[in-house]
Amino acid sequence: MACPAAHAFEHITLRNGFSVDCVRHEAVGDRTRLYTGDTNYQELASAEIASIEMMPDPPKPPPPAPAPAAHADLTATPTLAQLREMLAHAGAEHDIDVDLLASVIKTESNFQVNAVSRAGARGLMQLMPSTAHNLGVQDVTRADQNIAGGTAYLDSLLKLYKDNLALALAAYNAGPAAVAKYHGVPPYRETRAYVSRVIREFNRRKTAQLTTTNVASR
Numbered sequence: 001m002a003c004p005a006a007h008a009f010e011h012i013t014l015r016n017g018f019s020v021d022c023v024r025h026e027a028v029g030d031r032t033r034l035y036t037g038d039t040n041y042q043e044l045a046s047a048e049i050a051s052i053e054m055m056p057d058p059p060k061p062p063p064p065a066p067a068p069a070a071h072a073d074l075t076a077t078p079t080l081a082q083l084r085e086m087l088a089h090a091g092a093e094h095d096i097d098v099d100l101l102a103s104v105i106k107t108e109s110n111f112q113v114n115a116v117s118r119a120g121a122r123g124l125m126q127l128m129p130s131t132a133h134n135l136g137v138q139d140v141t142r143a144d145q146n147i148a149g150g151t152a153y154l155d156s157l158l159k160l161y162k163d164n165l166a167l168a169l170a171a172y173n174a175g176p177a178a179v180a181k182y183h184g185v186p187p188y189r190e191t192r193a194y195v196s197r198v199i200r201e202f203n204r205r206k207t208a209q210l211t212t213t214n215v216a217s218r
Contacts, residue, residue, distance in 0.1 A: 009021050009022065009023060009055055009120065009129075009130075010022050010023070010024060010034075010052055010053065010054055010055070011052075011053045011054075011055045011130055012025065012034060012049060012051075012052055012053075012177075013049070013052075013053070014048050014050060014177055015047075015048055015049070016048070016180065018175070018176045018177040018180060019130075019175075019177070020034060020042075020175040020176075020177040021055070021128055021130055021131075021175075022034040022035055022036055022041075023036065023119075025052060026041075027046060028043070030045065030046055030047070031044065031045055031046055032044060032045075032046045032049060040188070042174075042177075042178055042181065042188075044177075044181060055129065055130055077113050077143075078113070078143045078144075083111070083143065084098075086143060086144050086147045086148075087101050087102060087147060090147050090148055090151035091151070093151070094151050094152065094154075094155040095155075096151060096154065096155060097202075099205040099206060099209075100165075100198075100202050101150075101154075102201075102205065103198050103199075103201040103202040103205060104125060104150070104154065104169075104172070104198055105125055105147075105150075106201050107201060108124065108125055108126040109124050109126055111124065112124070113141065122141065122146075123140040123141055123143075123146035123150075124143055124146045124147060124150070125146055125147060125149070125150025125151075125153075127140050127146060127149055127150055131149075131153060132146075132149055135152055135153055137149035153172065154168065157171045157172055157176070160176065165199065166185055166195050167184065167185065169194065169195045169198050169199070170184075170185040170186060170191050170192075170194075173190070173191045173194040173195070174186050174188055174190075174191040
């Protein structure tokens with residue numbers, strides 16, 4: 001996915017309406033390199049860029065108020081049952097297979113609620129600060145909000161690419177601008193490996209379910 005530095009990142013708005021986050025940019029002649037890491041970058045014509053905005057990391061949220069004893073504490077690490085309920089709710093709301101959501105989470109964070117990537121993506125579905133803000137996610141460390149935001153974002157990408165799962169996953173990882181630039185899955189090793197891992201995990205889950213069903217029916 002797009003990647004800010006530890007304390008700030010650049011939000012690039014393109015003239016085609018897409019946007020991408022990067023660590024920094026560098027002009028090379030009439031082209032601009034958008035760095036997604038120390039050495040990784042994608043290059044495009046400078047004329048394609050509409051604006052560049054420096055975006056600081058959002059301030060840390062204040063400590064949550066104690067939850068009533070009668071309700072589950074959604075700020076804590078969710079139990080397996082709570083996680084399944086969150087996935088079921090998000091999947092039903094956006095008509096997305098729960099196993100697909102679980103496969104994305106497995107690949108993104110290995111189900112670590114407080115996971116933070118070197119790029120600055122956070123939470124179970126590894127949302128970038130700008131993406132989380134645009135989706136209305138107030139606290140990316142809360143599993144329910146992170147899943148809700150990540151599912152809504154994945155849903156928008158599936159609709160954008162007419163349910164082409166590979167393109168939607170590539171855009172989730174590298175950004176829609178990269179998919180638009182290459183008219184398909186970008187030739188980035190990380191992105192192609194990411195798409196393969198998610199689909200492989202999704203197929204593994206479906207195969208395991210089918211095996212369990214066949215055994216139970218005997």
